[in-house]
Amino acid sequence: MADFYQSGVIVTLHKLGRPSLEKIESEIFEFSKQRPIALVLPALYAEFKADALKGIVEELKKVKYINEIVLSLGRATDDEFKKAKEFMSVLPHDVKIIHNEGKRVKEIYATLERNGLQPGEDGKGRSTWMAYGYVIANGKSDVIALHDCDIVTYNREMLARLCYPVVNPNIDVAFCKGYYSRITDRMHGRVTRLLITPLVRSLQKLVGFHPFLVFLDSFRYSLAGEFCMVTDLARVMRIPWDWGLEVGVLAEVFRNYSARRVCQVDIADNYEHKHQPLSAEDAQKGLMRMCVDISKSIFRILAAEGIVFSDSLFKSLEVAYMRQAEDTMLKYEADAAINSLVFDRHEEAKAVEAFANAIKQAAQIFIENPMGTPLIPNWNRVGSAIPGIFDMLKKAVEEDNK
C-alpha cells in the first residue's frame, strides 16, 4: 500500500486502501454531464494485431461516462483503416478514427504546411495533436483523457482515476498525470529512473533553484503517457512531435497553470507495456533516440525560461549527471533487493553510460541549433491562420468514418 506523503509542488493523489471503482465511476458519470469527456487514443495499426488493444476495448465497453472516443491512427493503409473501424465498432460510444495516412487528413497536413505551420513528422506527438484538434472542432467535450494503446495491464480503473480529478469541480484540477510502478521480475522505466530524475537533480545542483526543475521533479513518472486535461489547455499547448512530447506537455502545463491546479494520480498497482531496446550504439533508434530528444527538450525549455547554457555548464552537467545517476542506481539496487527483484547492475550501469552519451549528444545538437526541432503550433494559432481549419478537420474525420 502506498504512503500518503505529499512531495513536490503539485498535488499527489495516492491510492489508499481499496477505493470503490463503482463509486468513482458513478460520480464521474454525474460530473461528466457538466464536463463531457473525450478519450484520445493514439495508435499504430500494428497495435491492432496485439492483445493489449483487445483488452483495452473490452474494458472500455464497460465505461459509461465517456462522451466520445477519438482514435488517432498512424501507419495504416485504407484497408487497414477499415479494419480498425470494424475493430472499434464494438464499442457503444461515439467512436471516431482519424486516418492520418488517408487522403483527407493528409490534405489537412498539406494545408497547414503551405501556411507555414509545421505539424512535424509522423508520430505520437502529431497524432495526439490532430486528435485534440478534432475534439476542439467537434466542440462536444470539455475534458480530454489520453492513454496509449499498448497497455497490457489495462483496466478501467486507470481511466476512472485519471479522469476523476479533472471532472470533479470540487477538486478543479486542469491537468492530471498518471503514475505507477513498472515491475515484472525487475524494475523497468529506465529512462525515468536513470535519465530524467538524475538529470533534473543535476541541473538543480548546477543552476540552483528553478521553479520548472522543481515542478518537473515533483512528478513521480514524468514520462507516463497517461494524462487528463481540460480542453482549453489543448488549444494553447505547443508540443514537440518527437520523444520530447511528455516533457513538452509538462512545460506547457507549467507555463499556463499554477502548480495548485496540477496533480498526479496513482492509476495502477503495476503497469506493463512494450519495452524499447537500448541501442546504445545508434542515437537514431530505441531508447537512445528517446533520451536525446528528451534531453534536448529539457534544455530548450530551460533556455526559454532564461537559463544560459554554455559549454562549461554542459561539461559540468555530464559529470554531475554521472554522479547523480550512480547514486540513484544504488538506491534502486537496495529497493530491488528488499522487494526480491532481479537487479542487473551491469545492465543498469550500461544504460547510465548510454544516457550520459545521449545527454552529450543532445547538448551538442542544442549548442549548434538552440531552436532545434520546431514545436507543433497551438490550435489557437492554427485557427487564426486558417479560419476554416476546424470545419475542414471535422469534415475530413466524419467523411472518413462514414
Next chain:
Amino acid sequence: MDNFINLLFQPFRNFWASLAAFLPNLFAMLLIILSGFLIAWLARKLFLRLFTAINFDVWCDKAGLTAIIRKGDIWTRPSDFFGRIIYLIFIIIFLMIGLSALRLPTIGNLTSQFFLYMPRALSALFILIIGYIIAGFVARGILIAAVNSGYHYAKLLAEAVRVLLIVLILAMALEQFGIAPGVVIAAFSIIFGGIVLSLAIAFGVGGIDTAKRIIEKRLEEKKEEKGNIEHL
C-alpha cells in the same frame, strides 16, 4: 425510264450533296473541339503556374474558400480544383463553338443562348465568391467586437449575421443566374423581411423598458440643454 432512275437516285444524290456540304462542318467541329482540349489543357497549366506564383492556395485557405470546397468533400488543392474548373469552362466553350460550326439551326440557337448566358453565370459566380468572403469577414468582425464587449451570445450573433448575408448573396446570385427571378425575389423578400420583422418584434417586445428609458433620458437631456444659458 430516265425519270424513274432520276427519281430513284435523286435522294442519294441529295444525300451525298448534303453530306458533302455537311462534312466540312463536321471536320471543322471536330478540329475546334480537339483544339479546344489542347487550349483547355494549356490554359489549365498556365493558370496553375499563375496560381502557384501568386500563392493562390494560401489565399484560398485564409479567405475560407478551401473550407467551402472541402464541404463538397473535394480534397485536392484549391489551385487544382480551380484549374479543373477553368479546364471545364474552356472545354464547354469550345464544345459550343464546335457545335455552332455544324450550322444547324437548333444548335445555333442553343449556342447563342449559351453565350448570352455566360456573362450572367460568371457574374453570379463572382457574386457568390466575393459575397461569401465578405460574409465571413463581417461575421468575424462582429464576433471579435461582440466578444470584446463581453456579449454573451457573440457566436450566435456572428452566425446569425453570416446566415443573413449568405441568404442575401444567394438571392443575388440566383437572380443573376436568372433562375425563376420572380420566385427568388419573392422568397427572398419573405425570408429577409420575416427575419427583420421578427428581430424588430423581439427587440420591441423585449426592449420596451430599455427603449422607454433611452427616450426618457434623451428628453431629459434636451430639457437640460434648453435650461442652459445660451451665449451669443
